[in-house]
Amino acid sequence: MKDYDAIIIGCGASGTMCALSTKNKNVAIIDCNFLPSKKILVTGNGRCNLTNLNLDSSFYNTNIDAYLNQFNVKQTLAFFEKLGLEWYADEENRVYPITNSAKSVVDVLSKDLKNKVEMFLDETVLNIKKENEKFVVSTNKNIFSCKKLVISTGGNTELFKNLNILSSSFTPSLVALKCSNNLKNLNGVRISNALVTAICENNKKSEMGEVLFKEDGLSGIVIFNLSSIFSRAKNFNGKIVIDIFPSLPLSTLKQKLENRKMLNVPLNKFFVGFLQNSVADEVLKQSKLNGNIDSKELTENEINVLATTLKNLTFNIVGAYSNNQIFSGGVDLSELTLGLESKKVKNLYFTGEVCNVDGVCGGYNLQWAWTSGHIVGEQL
């Protein structure tokens, strides 16, 4: 049996940061992938949006101030600079490597890793047990023991089920949403500068931005961010309501439509020059008005129905796609100390996505991985 002071399970973003932050040489890291930090390669569309200059707890599902106070964005960037990574921030404060390549982030993280800790890649942890003061970690190749154990396994809580740690089940989040509406005509269409509201059970959340229509669902950063409302609900069911003209009050919009009556065209041509054709078709479908009505004959009530539909285009959400960026759920912070150690099981630590912390798109999830990984690494 190989014995270490500490073992980190998971060589993803947070596990790698944890390994690089420890001064202890007698530490091992185990990952079932044969490449360290493999997932980072696909982040930020291959560019890796590693953090955000505008970051506080309001971008997360829970308050993480106490952790950010220990390792914040500035310290994270200083850490990466020390590794040799040059970075820039875009107009939305999202930070990327100057090379615009996620590989650069993986390269600087991997450079010294094997000198810092012992690495066991392409090796899957199958079981964890606590025996007296030690943890026994069994993989498909070895049996290890250690005094301190770090769980950095991303969306995988299976491993520590027998350690009696309370964790809520994982559901996909930051994900495109599937709709029951027939969206064939809208496939590929984008509606920009919209106010998008997600409604699920008793929760409601809105965000401004762009919605991208897929053949059977909705995508785009706004949809990703709002998807957490559905992830946390009992059923992945609810509505997305799109206000196509959030800057126009209903009365102004009605007046605009009233003025368009003089176009003297059938209703199915009424929105030409005002809406994309497929969006206009959807508005007519949802307003349930006959496309042959002459615009001149539109009644006040019909104008009201059209304007209301433009501000409340509604899509029924019935599920999520499988390409989620993160999982919602995991070990609640109330189960953990400020050092991310289990309050129940001494010397057991959690970092990254396995904790019940999730942020919106924009570098927030990786920042949690860096912050939590660093805090734990310093204690090994």
Ligand SMILES: Cc1cc2nc3c(=O)[nH]c(=O)nc-3n(C[C@H](O)[C@H](O)[C@H](O)COP(=O)(O)OP(=O)(O)OC[C@H]3O[C@@H](n4cnc5c(N)ncnc54)[C@H](O)[C@@H]3O)c2cc1C
């Ligand atoms: C497509 C995509 C794009 C993203 N883009 C961004 C972005 O631009 N910015 C951002 O902030 N966030 C982004 N994210 C989210 C971000 O990648 C995660 O929040 C982050 O990787 C979580 O880090 P982690 O260390 O908790 O888990 P991970 O990085 O998932 O690492 C977990 C590791 O544990 C290993 N593991 C699991 N179980 C076992 C086992 N039994 N035995 C051995 N090893 C095991 C896995 O192989 C993995 O390497 C993106 C995610 C995806 C999927």
